[in-house]
Amino acid sequence: MSDRYSRQTILPEVGAAGQARLQDSTVVVIGAGGLGSAVLQYLGAAGVGRLVIVDHDRVEESNLHRQPLYRMSYIGMFKAQAARKALLEANPGIRIDAICERLTPANAPHWVATADVVVDAADSFAVTYIASDECRRANKTLISASVLGLSGYVGAFCGGGPSYRAVFPEMPRQAGSCAQSGVLGTAVGVIGTLQAHMVLGVLLNLRSCLPGHLIRVDLRTLRCSDFSFATACEPVDAVLTFIAAEQVTATDVVIDLRSTTEAPLSPIATALRIDMASLERAAAKLPVQHRVVLCCRTGVRAWRAARVLQQRGHRNVALIAFGD
Numbered sequence: 001m002s003d004r005y006s007r008q009t010i011l012p013e014v015g016a017a018g019q020a021r022l023q024d025s026t027v028v029v030i031g032a033g034g035l036g037s038a039v040l041q042y043l044g045a046a047g048v049g050r051l052v053i054v055d056h057d058r059v060e061e062s063n064l065h066r067q068p069l070y071r072m073s074y075i076g077m078f079k080a081q082a083a084r085k086a087l088l089e090a091n092p093g094i095r096i097d098a099i100c101e102r103l104t105p106a107n108a109p110h111w112v113a114t115a116d117v118v119v120d121a122a123d124s125f126a127v128t129y130i131a132s133d134e135c136r137r138a139n140k141t142l143i144s145a146s147v148l149g150l151s152g153y154v155g156a157f158c159g160g161g162p163s164y165r166a167v168f169p170e171m172p173r174q175a176g177s178c179a180q181s182g183v184l185g186t187a188v189g190v191i192g193t194l195q196a197h198m199v200l201g202v203l204l205n206l207r208s209c210l211p212g213h214l215i216r217v218d219l220r221t222l223r224c225s226d227f228s229f230a231t232a233c234e235p236v237d238a239v240l241t242f243i244a245a246e247q248v249t250a251t252d253v254v255i256d257l258r259s260t261t262e263a264p265l266s267p268i269a270t271a272l273r274i275d276m277a278s279l280e281r282a283a284a285k286l287p288v289q290h291r292v293v294l295c296c297r298t299g300v301r302a303w304r305a306a307r308v309l310q311q312r313g314h315r316n317v318a319l320i321a322f323g324d
Helices: 003-009 015-023 034-046 079-090 108-113 125-138 185-203 276-283 300-311
Strands: 026-030 050-054 095-099 117-120 141-148 151-158 213-218 223-228 253-256 292-296 317-321
Touching (some): 034 079, 034 141, 079 095, 125 151, 125 317, 141 185, 185 213, 276 300
Parallel strands (some): 026 050, 026 117, 050 095
Antiparallel strands (some): 141 151, 213 223
């Protein structure tokens, strides 16, 4: 065996058999930003045999303080391709697939099916629910993390344990972002490294990394807390699911909640433009026999709007998050 992995194979938790498991594993990483940058570096360095990177974004200079995988020369490149380049320079003995597209309900089944473990590092609540729903269907473990400011969490979902929905059945009323709220690079690095460690723990069958476990980290106070959600129950009533724009049918009633200032043209030509303030008045006029598809940028407004419609008798509701 190469000296490359000698310091980890000497561990009884790894050994030659564990290293072989890593080499034979495929990990799909959704998002190659701050969290993904740390996750990818450590999984690649550890010898995970195949990494699939799903990210539609490009490298910007404002990324570099918390995404050390990239260099100034990478600015403008797709992050998936830039990450592949950097990772192969560090370890040419692994396979890396760069998928320069957004994860959607349409392509999620394909990418989840290829994975032994799925990593949610996308900084999008909509993507987290999409990934969790598909991982639950496919019985694949999802390692999801989030960080904002100086705190964050990492959890292991699905794969025989409860899904993300079981722990977080409702979206927050607002979706914070690094651009709006700020974030410290080291905080992202700590959470992303912990996320990578949990992925390796799942692949190596470490009991501490089994699905049903979540760790919170407060980097202001340098304190950690953890809890088990192994007995959490899956929601069964009024579950809201995301669909892709191409999954809209001719009989759907589509409502784009974005203003024309925010989005002059809707990707769905038949979409009605109704803002949140007008939705309650419009709800009574919407046909209950047709599916109502609610659209916005992040999915947060669509989720809130769906709850309003459900309170008024609309049971068949779906969501679309267009993204940036």
